[in-house]
Amino acid sequence: MSKIFKIGIIGLGCRGYEVGKRVLNILPSVKITALCDKYEDRIERACEFLEDKNVFKSTDYKKLIDEADVDCVYVSCDWEMHAPISVYAMEKGVAVACEVGGAYTLQECYDLVEAYEKTKTPIMFMENCCFDKTETTVVNMVKDGLFGDIVYCSGAYGHDLREEVTNGTANRHYRERNYMQRCCENYPTHELGPIAQILKINKGNRMVKLFSVASKSAGMDEYIRQGRKADAHLKVGDFKQGDVVITNITCENGALITLKLDTSLPRSYHREFAIAGTKGRYTALMDEVFLDGDNEWKKSKPLSDYLKYVPPYWSPEEEKRIKECGHGGMDYIEFVHFFSALEKGEEMPVDVYDMASWMCITPLSEQSIATGQAVDVPDFTNGKYKTRG
Numbered sequence: 001m002s003k004i005f006k007i008g009i010i011g012l013g014c015r016g017y018e019v020g021k022r023v024l025n026i027l028p029s030v031k032i033t034a035l036c037d038k039y040e041d042r043i044e045r046a047c048e049f050l051e052d053k054n055v056f057k058s059t060d061y062k063k064l065i066d067e068a069d070v071d072c073v074y075v076s077c078d079w080e081m082h083a084p085i086s087v088y089a090m091e092k093g094v095a096v097a098c099e100v101g102g103a104y105t106l107q108e109c110y111d112l113v114e115a116y117e118k119t120k121t122p123i124m125f126m127e128n129c130c131f132d133k134t135e136t137t138v139v140n141m142v143k144d145g146l147f148g149d150i151v152y153c154s155g156a157y158g159h160d161l162r163e164e165v166t167n168g169t170a171n172r173h174y175r176e177r178n179y180m181q182r183c184c185e186n187y188p189t190h191e192l193g194p195i196a197q198i199l200k201i202n203k204g205n206r207m208v209k210l211f212s213v214a215s216k217s218a219g220m221d222e223y224i225r226q227g228r229k230a231d232a233h234l235k236v237g238d239f240k241q242g243d244v245v246i247t248n249i250t251c252e253n254g255a256l257i258t259l260k261l262d263t264s265l266p267r268s269y270h271r272e273f274a275i276a277g278t279k280g281r282y283t284a285l286m287d288e289v290f291l292d293g294d295n296e297w298k299k300s301k302p303l304s305d306y307l308k309y310v311p312p313y314w315s316p317e318e319e320k321r322i323k324e325c326g327h328g329g330m331d332y333i334e335f336v337h338f339f340s341a342l343e344k345g346e347e348m349p350v351d352v353y354d355m356a357s358w359m360c361i362t363p364l365s366e367q368s369i370a371t372g373q374a375v376d377v378p379d380f381t382n383g384k385y386k387t388r389g
C-alpha cells in the first residue's frame with residue numbers, strides 16, 4: 001500500500017484504545033492524527049501510545065470530522081452513537097470504519113443507507129468475525145460446494161458479561177443502561193456476519209421475516225443477590241434484558257437462521273457457529289466437519305484437515321505475526337481489508353447494506369419480543385440485492 005491514511009479515532013474506551021494501540025498504531029499505511037472521546041482522560045490515555053503526540057484532540061466528534069486532518073474515522077463509541085456519527089462523517093466526505101452493535105431504530109439503518117447513497121463516502125461495518133480463521137475457512141468451503149445447498153445456519157454471542165454490565169456506572173460503559181432498559185437481540189452481528197456472507201444476504205438473497213423470543217431475566221439478579229462486584233445502586237429486578245434471546249430469521253431462498261444472545265448466565269465464550277447443507281455440515285462447538293458419506297459413528301474431521309481452504313492471510317507465519325493484535329489477529333486483518341478497499345476505491349467487504357440489514361435485527365427483535373409477532377425484515381438495497389454479485 002503506497003498511501004498513508006490519516007485516521008481519527010472517535011470513542012477511546014476499551015475497544016477504541018485497544019484497536020488504536022494494537023492495530024492502527026502499527027499498520028504501516030496508517031497515521032493516527034486525531035483523537036476524540038467524551039472524556040478527556042480517555043483522550044490523554046490514548047495519547048500515551050502515540051509516537052507523534054501532536055494530534056488533534058476534541059471531546060466533540062463533529063469538531064474532529066470538520067477540523068482535523070483526517071481521511072477517515074474509526075467509530076468505536078457507544079451503540080447509540082454509531083449511526084449519527086457515521087452519517088455525519090459520510091456527509092462530510094470522511095470515510096468511516098464503524099464498530100459493531102445493534103441499532104436502536106429502523107430509521108437509523110435507513111439513514112445510514114441514504115447518507116451512503118447520497119454521498120458515496122466509503123463506509124465499512126467492522127465485523128471482525130467475518131475475518132476470523134474458522135469462519136473464513138468455512139466460507140471458502142461453502143463457495144467450493146463442499147456442504148451443498150446451505151439450508152440452516154446458527155450462531156451465538158455467548159459471553160458472560162455480568163461483570164461488564166453490572167459495573168457500567170463505575171466504568172462509564174453503555175451496556176448497563178442497555179440491559180436495564182431494553183429486551184432484545186442486542187448484539188447480533190458477530191454470528192450473523194459470517195452467516196449472511198454464506199447465505200449471500202444482499203447479494204442474491206435476503207432476510208425476509210424474523211421472530212424473537214426471550215427468556216426471563218434472572219442471571220443479573222442472582223449475580224447481584226450474591227453480592228458480586230457490581231455498581232452499588234443496582235438492585236434485584238433492575239434488568240429488563242432476558243438472559244437468553246433466540247431469533248429465527250427466514251430467508252428468501254428458503255434458508256433458516258437462528259441467532260442466540262446468551263450474555264448474563266455463567267458460561268465460557270463461544271460463537272457456536274454452525275452450518276448445515278445438503279452435502280454436509282460444520283459445527284464449531286465440536287469443531288466437526290461432517291460430509292455426506294462419512295460414518296456417523298467414527299470421529300468426523302476437524303476443520304484443520306481442510307488446510308487448502310484457509311485464506312492466505314491466515315498463514316501460520318502471518319498468524320504468528322499478528323496474533324497479539326486483538327482477537328487472535330482478526331482485528332488486524334479486518335483493518336487491512338478496510339484500507340485496501342479504501343486505497344483501491346473498491347466496494348467495502350462489509351458494506352452499508354450489510355451494516356443496515358445486520359444492525360436492524362436489534363430493533364426488530366425488540367418489537368417481536370414485545371408483541372409476540374413475527375416482523376418483516378426490510379430490504380435496504382431496494383431490490384438491488386437481486387443483481388448484486
Ligand SMILES: NC(=O)c1ccc[n+]([C@@H]2O[C@H](COP(=O)([O-])OP(=O)(O)OC[C@H]3O[C@@H](n4cnc5c(N)ncnc54)[C@H](O)[C@@H]3O)[C@@H](O)[C@H]2O)c1
Nearest residue numbers: 011012013014015016037038076077078099100101173174
Ligand atoms: N468487534 C469487537 O470484537 C468488539 C469488541 C468490543 C467492543 N466492540 C464495540 O466497540 C464499541 C465500544 O465498546 P467499548 O467496550 O470500548 O465501550 P466503552 O464504553 O469502553 O467505550 C466507548 C467510548 O465511546 C465514548 N463515547 C460515547 N459517546 C461519544 C461521543 N458522542 N463522542 C465521543 N466519544 C463518545 C465513551 O466515552 C467511551 O469512552 C461498541 O460499539 C462495541 O460493540 C467491538
